Amino acid sequence: EADIYQTPRYLVIGTGKKITLECSQTMGHDKMYWYQQDPGMELHLIHYSYGVNSTEKGDLSSESTVSRIRTEHFPLTLESARPSHTSQYLCASSGGFLGNTIYFGEGSWLTVV
Amino acid sequence: QKEVEQNSGPLSVPEGAIASLNCTYSDRGSQSFFWYRQYSGKSPELIMFIYSNGDKEDGRFTAQLNKASQYVSLLIRDSQPSDSATYLCAVRGSSASKIIFGSGTRLSIRP
Numbered sequence: 563e564a565d566i567y568q569t570p571r572y573l574v575i576g577t578g579k580k581i582t583l584e585c586s587q588t589m590g591h592d593k594m595y596w597y598q599q600d601p602g603m604e605l606h607l608i609h610y611s612y613g614v615n616s617t618e619k620g621d622l623s624s625e626s627t628v629s630r631i632r633t634e635h636f637p638l639t640l641e642s643a644r645p646s647h648t649s650q651y652l653c654a655s656s657g658g659f660l661g662n663t664i665y666f667g668e669g670s671w672l673t674v675v
Numbered sequence: 676q677k678e679v680e681q682n683s684g685p686l687s688v689p690e691g692a693i694a695s696l697n698c699t700y701s702d703r704g705s706q707s708f709f710w711y712r713q714y715s716g717k718s719p720e721l722i723m724f725i726y727s728n729g730d731k732e733d734g735r736f737t738a739q740l741n742k743a744s745q746y747v748s749l750l751i752r753d754s755q756p757s758d759s760a761t762y763l764c765a766v767r768g769s770s771a772s773k774i775i776f777g778s779g780t781r782l783s784i785r786p
Binding site: 601602604605607610652656662663664665666667668669 | 777
């Protein structure tokens, strides 16, 4: 069972606001990921990190940014939210004994009005 | 061509029957293969993984891998309504640690 936590789970925010979605894992995994998924649609990788101070953009272009200052923490920030950012954001991590198996957090549902 | 391809479905199977989900991948050097289940509005959860050619069984689930043909499948025996979900195939390619997800197959178990 994976221990990966996301906050907030649900957020409704006005256009132009800055938001940070928090993600923490307690498994000591070196790799962490952010995926974006609209309801009923496929997963899109938007950011990933292979360790502290390492971040890369994913396959889907995103206006969000990430940081990885601590192994366990991988926050995602939107400087100025827009309605097009409305989506579910899923944080995930992998590492440890099973190496490459990805475990997901419960997700953060963002609605920008 | 997508790196990991799945039939989007929906796949409708009667309760108690075997559901068969298929996935093909393009990177011949891929090493690790995963099946995830995702209920509507929830995050994906790992069902099982497979690394070697052949079958791997876990309860009602069997993963089958054929590297020569570049496909991996998931069989669900004695299908239950609670199995109704989207099933995601994921593949770790040969080049790096990045795992590629398919777009998922929606499975519906009808009573």
